[in-house]
Amino acid sequence: MGLYRLVLRVGDMAALARPGQFVNVLTGAGWDPLLRRPMSIAGIDGRELQLLYKVVGNGTAAMSRWQSGDEIDLLGPLGNGWDAAADGFPVLLGGGAGIAPVYYLHKELLRSSTAHHLIMGSRSTEEHFLQHDPHSGISLSTDDGSAGVAGTVLDALHDLMEAALIPRSGLSLYGCGPPGMMRALADFAGQHEMDCQLALEEIMACGIGLCQGCNVAMRLPGNTPEHSYHQRYRLSCIDGPVFKAKELVTWQI
Amino acid sequence: MANLTIQLGRDVTLSNPVMAASGTFGYGDEVPDLVDVNQLGGLVTKSLTLRPNEGHAPPRIVETPAGLLNAIGLANIGVEAFCAGKLPFLETLQTQVFVSIAGATVGEYVDILTAIERSGNKIAGYEINISCPNVDEGGMEFGVSASITETLTAKLRQLTGRFIMIKLSPNVTHIDAIAKAAESGGADGISAINTVVGLDMDPLTGQRSLSNLIGGLSGPAIRPIALAAVHSIAGAVSLPVIGMGGISSAEDIIRFVRAGATAVQIGTANYRDPAVGVNLLARLEQLMEQMQIETLEEIRGVIH
Numbered sequence: 001m002g003l004y005r006l007v008l009r010v011g012d013m014a015a016l017a018r019p020g021q022f023v024n025v026l027t028g029a030g031w032d033p034l035l036r037r038p039m040s041i042a043g044i045d046g047r048e049l050q051l052l053y054k055v056v057g058n059g060t061a062a063m064s065r066w067q068s069g070d071e072i073d074l075l076g077p078l079g080n081g082w083d084a085a086a087d088g089f090p091v092l093l094g095g096g097a098g099i100a101p102v103y104y105l106h107k108e109l110l111r112s113s114t115a116h117h118l119i120m121g122s123r124s125t126e127e128h129f130l131q132h133d134p135h136s137g138i139s140l141s142t143d144d145g146s147a148g149v150a151g152t153v154l155d156a157l158h159d160l161m162e163a164a165l166i167p168r169s170g171l172s173l174y175g176c177g178p179p180g181m182m183r184a185l186a187d188f189a190g191q192h193e194m195d196c197q198l199a200l201e202e203i204m205a206c207g208i209g210l211c212q213g214c215n216v217a218m219r220l221p222g223n224t225p226e227h228s229y230h231q232r233y234r235l236s237c238i239d240g241p242v243f244k245a246k247e248l249v250t251w252q253i
Numbered sequence: 254m255a256n257l258t259i260q261l262g263r264d265v266t267l268s269n270p271v272m273a274a275s276g277t278f279g280y281g282d283e284v285p286d287l288v289d290v291n292q293l294g295g296l297v298t299k300s301l302t303l304r305p306n307e308g309h310a311p312p313r314i315v316e317t318p319a320g321l322l323n324a325i326g327l328a329n330i331g332v333e334a335f336c337a338g339k340l341p342f343l344e345t346l347q348t349q350v351f352v353s354i355a356g357a358t359v360g361e362y363v364d365i366l367t368a369i370e371r372s373g374n375k376i377a378g379y380e381i382n383i384s385c386p387n388v389d390e391g392g393m394e395f396g397v398s399a400s401i402t403e404t405l406t407a408k409l410r411q412l413t414g415r416f417i418m419i420k421l422s423p424n425v426t427h428i429d430a431i432a433k434a435a436e437s438g439g440a441d442g443i444s445a446i447n448t449v450v451g452l453d454m455d456p457l458t459g460q461r462s463l464s465n466l467i468g469g470l471s472g473p474a475i476r477p478i479a480l481a482a483v484h485s486i487a488g489a490v491s492l493p494v495i496g497m498g499g500i501s502s503a504e505d506i507i508r509f510v511r512a513g514a515t516a517v518q519i520g521t522a523n524y525r526d527p528a529v530g531v532n533l534l535a536r537l538e539q540l541m542e543q544m545q546i547e548t549l550e551e552i553r554g555v556i557h
Contacts, residue, residue, distance in 0.1 A: 026525065031319035031473050035524060073526075075287075205314050205321060206524040208287070210279050212328045213314035232307045233328070 006051040019105035023076030024207035027062040042100035054097040088172030090116035095177020121153035186245035196245035202236035209238040217249040255541035267294035274520035275353040280339040288528040295349040305331035315462035320474035324465035336372040349377035378416025396422040399434035406438025418442035429489035444495040472521040473499040487513025503536035
């Protein structure tokens with residue numbers, strides 16, 4: 001099953017967006033689904049906004065049936081976005097549909113001629129829309145070995161280090177993907193004391209901080225039984241969706 | 254010409270019957286870019302507890318057919334931070350503000366309400382969330398007992414002359430009996446319904462959908478339950494009933510009025526569109542003209 005690409009004419013909103021932010025999309029007028037679907041922005045081109053998604057439920061299934069010319073309702077751009085000013089050589093890692101916010105950052109880094117490496121992982125070659133070309137800064141990985149490196153995005157990262165195509169230390173990681181991948185990235189960054197930001201994909205209702213539904217447990221000093229909810233928990237919608245990996249309780253990602 | 258003004262209590266007039274329900278509009282200061290809060294008839298703030306409350310661990314929400322199941326766990330900033338940080342903004346609003354309060358003991362409700370009264374504010378009144386576990390009664394909800402509801406209401410009545418509405422839980426055998434108890438205790442209004450108790454899980458793995466396992470169901474799925482509750486309450490008490498439960502259209506507002514509501518609250522629909530309450534008003538006026546009525550009062554309780 002491949003990725004869907006959706007290009008939306010959003011007008012002035014496009015100029016406000018930053019990599020790592022999301023839009024909250026109403027996928028239909030009825031009650032199934034009832035809530036909007038938060039979707040990471042995969043790119044901005046002029047007054048157009050791009051989304052990349054997989055059909056995983058009723059919301060994305062409805063989106064996949066949209067026709068050119070349809071009018072849709074979305075709120076955004078929302079969320080904090082990546083901190084692209086982090087020190088270190090940027091390595092961008094996207095897994096599956098998690099490529100979206102990573103791909104947007106990749107395009108922005110290309111635009112500003114900032115050296116970096118993009119690694120995209122997927123189950124098999126059908127989900128890939130890029131060419132495996134490690135010498136030009138793009139690596140692919142597949143679980144079944146049908147494209148690029150056979151294995152995970154972290155296997156691809158190891159290969160790049162072995163081949164000296166990226167520095168062995170001083171990396172700054174930007175990751176988004178399935179929970180297992182993000183946990184592995186957080187653990188890897190912790191072991192190697194690397195800066196690592198993760199864009200979480202939490203279930204949300206409102207996307208604007210009203211419902212308090214998308215809380216994320218934080219590993220912060222000074223937790224006491226009487227702290228406010230903004231110390232132990234942050235909200236993925238307004239405090240995130242991008243968090244520093246070392247601040248997250250990783251079992252919960 | 255349709256007149257949307259609602260006389261809710263002796264001292265409380267709403268510019269229109271639509272209020273934002275507790276927990277779906279924060280403290281009113283989160284949405285100014287998206288909606289003019291002052292165009293709402295009223296705003297009920299997120300429930301306050303005595304101390305800051307972190308709420309439940311994730312996951313806290315799950316979508317169900319035409320519904321939203323949540324167990325947020327009353328995450329809120331606590332009454333002290335509210336009085337210092339949120340009340341000053343709320344006092345600048347033209348809309349009628351009702352502060353929702355939630356306690357674990359009768360004493361806590363008293364302390365929260367007293368703290369807000371002391372800060373000399375201009376709020377319209379309070380909504381008392383009685384769907385909270387009562388620590389003194391082994392965790393049984395306040396709202397399932399008529400006698401505790403009456404005692405609690407009477408205590409709070411002594412502390413304020415402002416509008417007090419008691420928000421009832423539908424998870425009881427006879428909601429009309431609880432409403433009568435609130436009336437006997439001196440309440441000014443009844444709001445109903447709070448969420449309907451619910452549960453969901455992943456069918457194949459058995460993984461619970463909410464960290465708290467049990468949650469409260471809201472959204473269009475509960476609308477008929479809410480209408481029946483409002484109908485029952487309106488027949489039992491002479492207080493105004495503020496109806497809610499799955500309202501997402503102007504037609505829904507009228508349904509609640511016909512069931513006996515004087516005003517309504519919109520909850521879950523705000524998550525789809527924070528401007529929904531304001532946007533429904535034009536359509537509501539249109540429907541009133543179609544029905545050839547000037548005020549909603551003319552059809553309140555009228556079902557053939």
